[in-house]
Amino acid sequence: MQQTSDINETKTMFRSTGIVGLMTLLSRILGLVRDIFFARLFGAFPIMDAFFVAFKIPNSFRRFFAEGAFSRAFI
Structure with missing residues (x-):
């Protein structure tokens, strides 16, 4: 069994x-x-660079706080 x-x-x-x-x-x-x-x-214009920067900023906060990197830093 x-x-x-x-x-x-x-x-x-x-x-x-x-x-x-x-x-x-x-x-x-x-x-x-x-x-x-x-x-x-x-295309390869400054507007595309602005899009990537605007996309990365909130994504970085999510990775830092939501995925536990912040809590792991103190262990």
Whole structure:
């Protein structure tokens, strides 16, 4: 009985790991598509640089506070 439970737990873990991996891959691909779209739309002009700066500032705050970097700095 314990062996069956361990096998099911292992299958669930591998399935969950695969789903997270696929979603991460999908996220990266969509990010690449977004960058290609904006490069095509704006080109290599100062407005594109302003867009990237405006996008990075709130993203940096999210990474610093929400993803635990702030709490890890004090450990």
